[in-house]
Amino acid sequence: xxxxxxxxxxxxxxxxxxxxxxxxxxxxxxxxxxxxxxxxxxxxxxxxxxxxxxxxxxxxxxxxxxxxxxxxxxxxxxxxxxxxxxxxxxxxxxxxxxxxxxxxxxxxxxxxxxxxxxxxxxxxxxxxxxxxxxxxxxxxxxxxxxxxxxxxxxxxxxxxxxxxxxxxxxxxxxxxxxxxxxxxxxxxxxxxxxxxxxxxxxxxxxxxxxxxxxxxxxxxxxxxxxxxxxxxxxxxxxxxxxxxxxxxxxxxxxxxxxxxxxxxxxxxxxxxxxxxxxxxxxxxxxxxxxxxxxxxxxxxxxxxxxxxxxxxxxxxxxxxxxxxxxxxxxxxxxxxxxxxxxxxxxxxxxxxxxxxxxxxxxxxxxxxxxxxxxxxxxxxxxxxxxxxxxxxxxxxxxxxxxxxxxxxxxxxxxxxxxxxxxxxxxxxxxxxxxxxxxxxxxxxxxxxxxxxxxxxxxxxxxxxxxxxxxxxx
Amino acid sequence: xxxxxxxxxxxxxxxxxxxxxxxxxxxxxxxxxxxxxxxxxxxxxxxxxxxxxxxxxxxxxxxxxxxxxxxxxxxxxxxxxxxxxxxxxxxxxxxxxxxxxxxxxxxxxxxxxxxxxxxxxxxxxxxxxxxxxxxxxxxxxxxxxxxxxxxxxxxxxxxxxxxxxxxxxxxxxxxxxxxxxxxxxxxxxxxxxxxxxxxxxxxxxxxxxxxxxxxxxxxxxxxxxxxxxxxxxxxxxxxxxxxxxxxxxxxxxxxxxxxxxxxxxxxxxxxxxxxxxxxxxxxxxxxxxxxxxxxxxxxxxxxxxxxxxxxxxxxxxxxxxxxxxxxxxxxxxxxxxxxxxxxxxxxxxxxxxxxxxxxxxxxxxxxxxxxxxxxxxxxxxxxxxxxxxxxxxxxxxxxxxxxxxxxxxxxxxxxxxxxxxxxxxxxxxxxxxxxxxxxxxxxxxxxxxxxxxxxxxxxxxxxxxxxxxxxxx
Numbered sequence: 043x044x045x046x047x048x049x050x051x052x053x054x055x056x057x058x059x060x061x062x063x064x065x066x067x068x069x070x071x072x073x074x075x076x077x078x079x080x081x082x083x084x085x086x087x088x089x090x091x092x093x094x095x096x097x098x099x100x101x102x103x104x105x106x107x108x109x110x111x112x113x114x115x116x117x118x119x120x121x122x123x124x125x126x127x128x129x130x131x132x133x134x135x136x137x138x139x140x141x142x143x144x145x146x147x148x149x150x151x152x153x154x155x156x157x158x159x160x161x162x163x164x165x166x167x168x169x170x171x172x173x174x175x176x177x178x179x180x181x182x183x184x185x186x187x188x189x190x191x192x193x194x195x196x197x198x199x200x201x202x203x204x205x206x207x208x209x210x211x212x213x214x215x216x217x218x219x220x221x222x223x224x225x226x227x228x229x230x231x232x233x234x235x236x237x238x239x240x241x242x243x244x245x246x247x248x249x250x251x252x253x254x255x256x257x258x259x260x261x262x263x264x265x266x267x268x269x270x271x272x273x274x275x276x277x278x279x280x281x282x283x284x285x286x287x288x289x290x291x292x293x294x295x296x297x298x299x300x301x302x303x304x305x306x307x308x309x310x311x312x313x314x315x316x317x318x319x320x321x322x323x324x325x326x327x328x329x330x331x332x333x334x335x336x337x338x339x340x341x342x343x344x345x346x347x348x349x350x351x352x353x354x355x356x357x358x359x360x361x362x363x364x365x366x367x368x369x370x371x372x373x374x375x376x377x378x379x380x381x382x383x384x385x386x387x388x389x390x391x392x393x394x395x396x397x398x399x400x401x402x403x404x405x406x407x408x409x410x411x412x413x414x415x416x417x418x419x420x421x422x423x424x425x426x427x428x429x430x431x432x433x434x435x436x437x438x439x440x441x442x443x444x445x446x447x448x449x450x451x452x453x454x455x456x457x458x459x460x461x462x463x464x465x466x467x468x469x470x471x472x473x474x475x476x477x478x479x480x481x482x483x484x485x486x487x488x489x490x491x492x493x494x495x496x497x498x499x500x501x502x503x504x505x506x507x508x509x510x511x512x513x514x515x
Numbered sequence: 516x517x518x519x520x521x522x523x524x525x526x527x528x529x530x531x532x533x534x535x536x537x538x539x540x541x542x543x544x545x546x547x548x549x550x551x552x553x554x555x556x557x558x559x560x561x562x563x564x565x566x567x568x569x570x571x572x573x574x575x576x577x578x579x580x581x582x583x584x585x586x587x588x589x590x591x592x593x594x595x596x597x598x599x600x601x602x603x604x605x606x607x608x609x610x611x612x613x614x615x616x617x618x619x620x621x622x623x624x625x626x627x628x629x630x631x632x633x634x635x636x637x638x639x640x641x642x643x644x645x646x647x648x649x650x651x652x653x654x655x656x657x658x659x660x661x662x663x664x665x666x667x668x669x670x671x672x673x674x675x676x677x678x679x680x681x682x683x684x685x686x687x688x689x690x691x692x693x694x695x696x697x698x699x700x701x702x703x704x705x706x707x708x709x710x711x712x713x714x715x716x717x718x719x720x721x722x723x724x725x726x727x728x729x730x731x732x733x734x735x736x737x738x739x740x741x742x743x744x745x746x747x748x749x750x751x752x753x754x755x756x757x758x759x760x761x762x763x764x765x766x767x768x769x770x771x772x773x774x775x776x777x778x779x780x781x782x783x784x785x786x787x788x789x790x791x792x793x794x795x796x797x798x799x800x801x802x803x804x805x806x807x808x809x810x811x812x813x814x815x816x817x818x819x820x821x822x823x824x825x826x827x828x829x830x831x832x833x834x835x836x837x838x839x840x841x842x843x844x845x846x847x848x849x850x851x852x853x854x855x856x857x858x859x860x861x862x863x864x865x866x867x868x869x870x871x872x873x874x875x876x877x878x879x880x881x882x883x884x885x886x887x888x889x890x891x892x893x894x895x896x897x898x899x900x901x902x903x904x905x906x907x908x909x910x911x912x913x914x915x916x917x918x919x920x921x922x923x924x925x926x927x928x929x930x931x932x933x934x935x936x937x938x939x940x941x942x943x944x945x946x947x948x949x950x951x952x953x954x955x956x957x958x959x960x961x962x963x964x965x966x967x968x969x970x971x972x973x974x975x976x977x978x979x980x981x982x983x984x985x986x987x988x
Contacts, residue, residue: 073908075909075910077908078910079909097651110745118789123863124863146863147863147864147875148862148863148864151828151866152862152863152866153868154862157862157863179828181909186614192701192909193909193910193911194909194910194911195910195911207829208829209827209828209829209830209832210829210907210909211827211828211829211830211907211908212827212830212833212907214906214907214908214909215904215906215907218906218911218944219906219943221942222943231919241583260829262829266597288829288832288833288836289832289835290959291835291836291838291839291840292839293835293836293838293839293844293845293846293869294832294833294835294836294839294845295837296835296845296847296868296869297831297832297845297866297868297870298832300828300831300866300868300872301829301831301866301872302828312591312957320965325836325970326833326968326969326970327833353774354682354684354685355624355652355682355684355686355773355774356680356681356683356685356686356688356733356735356761356774357682357685358683358770358773358774359682359735359761359762359767359770359771359774360685360761360767360799360800362762362764362766362769362770363761363762363763363764363766363767363798365766366765366766366767367764371766372766372767372769372770373766374769384676389621389625389627389630390596390597390619390620390621390625390630391620391621393624393625393770393773395626395769395770395773395775396766396769398771399773399774402620431688433685433687433691433692434683434684434685434687435684435687435689436545436548436552436654436665436666436683436687437548437551437666437667437668438548438666438667438668440690468693468941468943469948470692470941470948470951470955470967471691471695471952472945472948472949472952474954475942475943475945475948475949476945476948478943479943479944479945479948482943494943495799496799497798497799
C-alpha cells in the first residue's frame, strides 16, 4: 500500500479478472454484457471465462471451474445463480482473489428466507476468507483508466466525477445521459444490496480519491446510519456531493426494501442532513445529470442576472418565468444597448429586450456575435443562456442550434468571460430528436453546458449557485 | 344566424379565403406555410392568392390586388408588412370580407411608436368597416372540420379540445405534442396581440361550442380583466379549462409586454382566480398536454391507489416516490396475491410487490395478463400505471413497450374496468427516441394515455382527480 493509496483502490485496478457463470450458449444473455464491455474497453489484464459446460467463447477457452484457471485471479465477477454464490467465494479465495462482484440477484432483496440466508452465507464466507464483496444484485465497477466497464457504450476516456449508485439501472441512466452532455467519470460503482462494501465505504474512497473532483450518489438507504453520516460529512467537506435519495415516501421506502433491502430513512432526517452538510440534494436522475453539468461544464457566474437569447416569443416568456421562479433575474436591457442592436436588426418578428428573441434574424453569427458582445459589456448581466426549442414553427421540424451563435458564445473575448449555458429542449419526434442529439454534441464540442428544458436549466444553475454561496460562507 | 350558432362561428367556416402578401419567389418563406397547410387539408372553399408581383403559384393565378379577385372574399389572411395592414382592411371590406387574420408582426409588441400607431389604425379601420381582426402577430385558425389549418402536419380529423393560444409557437408545440399522444382538436386559435378579438371572445365561443368538450388556454395577459373574469367563470362552469399563464414573474411580465403587448397581472390574483373557478392551472406546455391526456384518454379512477408495473428496481423506487409525492398511494399487495404470482414467476431479478418489477420476466403477455387480472381483482387498487424507461439496461438501447401487456391493459375484462396509464420515458439517444415515438403511437392505437415521465404522469393524474373532486362538491 503506497502512502496515498486508499485501502479500497485495489477494487478499481485488478490485474486479472474471471467471469464466472458466463453463458456460452446465448449471446444476448445479460451475463455476456460484461465480457462485451471488457473487450470493447480493451481491458489489458488477464481475462478468464468460467462455465461448467466448458468449450470456447470468442476464441477464449472457457474453463469448467475457477480452480482450472492456470493463474492467480485478482477479481471475480460472479454471474452464477444465488444458490452457487457461497461456494464461489470459497473457490475464489483459493485462487487468491481479493474481491468478488456478484451481479446475481435472488438474495435479501427478494424478501424471502432463502435469499436472505444465501446473502448471509456469502458474507460469512467472505469474512472467513478475507474477500471483499461488491453487490450482490449490482453491476459493479466502471473505471475507464483501468479499462473496466459494465456498460459497453460508456466513455473510454477518464474524467473527474465519481458515482455511487445503489441501482444498476439508475447508474446506467445517469452515466449515459451525463456522457452525452460532456461529463466524464473517474469511477462509478453500482453497489446493489451492499451486503459487504457499502455506500459509506465508497463515499470514503471517492472523498480521498485524487482523480475524483465531484461525487454523485443515487442512494436507496444507508446500511449503517452513523457511518454514513460521518462519511457524508467528510466527503461533502472535500468535494461537491450531489445526492438523489430514493424511497423518501412511505411507498418508496417499501419499494426500496424490495429492491436492495435497504432501510430508507425519513424525509425530514434527510433534509436536515443535506442542509447541514451542504449536499446538493435532487429529486430525479435527470437532475443529477443537470447538476453535474452545471458544476463541471459551466464557470461560476458572478451573480444572478441572466441574459436570454433564442427564438420564439412564447418560448421567451416561459423561459423567463422558469428562471425568475428559481430566483434568477432577467433584467431589462438599457435603452442605449437596445438602440445599438436595433440599428442593425429589424423590429418586426424579433423582440429586442431580454430575452432577446431573434425569431426573424437567427442564423447570422456575425450580427448575433455583435449583440452578444454589446450585452456582455453591460455589467447588469452575469451570465448567458441561449435556447433552442424544436416544434414551435409553423412548419414541422426542429430548430438548429446553428441558429444560436455557439462559437461566439464559446469565446471569452466576446462574452467578456461571462459564463454561457445552452437549453436544447427535447422532442418526441424522431427527426427532431436526431437534431437535438446532434445539437447537444455540437455544444459539448464547443465546451458549453447543455440543459434539456427551461426549468431544469434554471433549477440546476440555481442549486449550484446556492451550493457555492453556502461553501463560501 | 341559426339558433345555436355563436356570433363568432363564421370565423371557423369561411367559404372563401384570400392569402394576401404571399411570397411568390421563396418557397420556404413563412408566408407560404399557410398555403401549404390549406392545400394539405384540401380546403374546399374558394382560395385566392394576392401579391403585387402577380404571376402564378402552384398552378394558381396570383392576383396583383385583392380588388382584382373576381369573387366575394369571406376571410383574408394578411401576410403583408405592418405598414400595409390598415389599407388591407379597407380593401378587404370592399370585397365583402367579415374577418382578417393578420399574421404579420411589427405592431404594438415592438413597443415602438410606429407599431403601436399601426395597430390602432388597423383597429380603427376594422371598426369602421365592420370587420373582425384575429391577431396581429398570431397564426390564426385551425379547424379540421372546415379543413383550415396553420400547421401543415396537424391532424386532419376533428376532436373535442378547443385551444386558445396567445403565442403561435406555443400553440404549435401544444398541438403537435398532444396530437402524437392521441388528442384531437375541435378548433384552435392563435390570437397574438389580440387587438380586436381576444381571449375573452374565444373563451366565450369555445364555452358555447358544442364540438368542444375541454378548453386549453395559453395566455400571456387579459386585455380586459373584468370581461376575462366573466368569460372564465362561465367557461369553467361548462367544461374543464386547462390554463397556462405566462408572465407570472416580474421578468416574465416584461417579456409578455414585448411579445404580445399584454398586461400580465400578478401571480396572487391568478392563483385566487383559478382556485375559485376550479380551473386546472399548469406551469409548462408539456403540462397542458399531460392534463389533456389525463382528461381525455383516461377514465376517472375511483380512488388514489395505484398498481405500478414495469422493469427496473431503481425505476420502481423513483416512480413510487413520484406518485406518493403527488398524494397517490402505492399500497402493498396482500401476501395471498403475491403468492399466486410467485407460483408462476421467478423471484430472482423480479420484484413481486408494488411496484411489480418484471425485469426478468417481461414480455410474456399471458403471464403478465394473469398478473394484471389477479391484482385488478383486489379492491385495494383503483388504477394501473405501466412504465417503460429506456437506457437503464447494461446494453445500450431502449426497452420496448411490448414488454408491457399493452393489449391486456386495454381490455376491461382483464383490468376489471380499472383505468390504465402508460409512462414511456423519453431519451436523448436517436435510436431510443425512435422507439419511444413508436411506443407512444402503439399505446394511442390501443386507446391508452401516455405520459413522458414519472413525475409528469403523477402530476397530471393528481390534477385531474382534484379537478373532478372539486367539481363533484
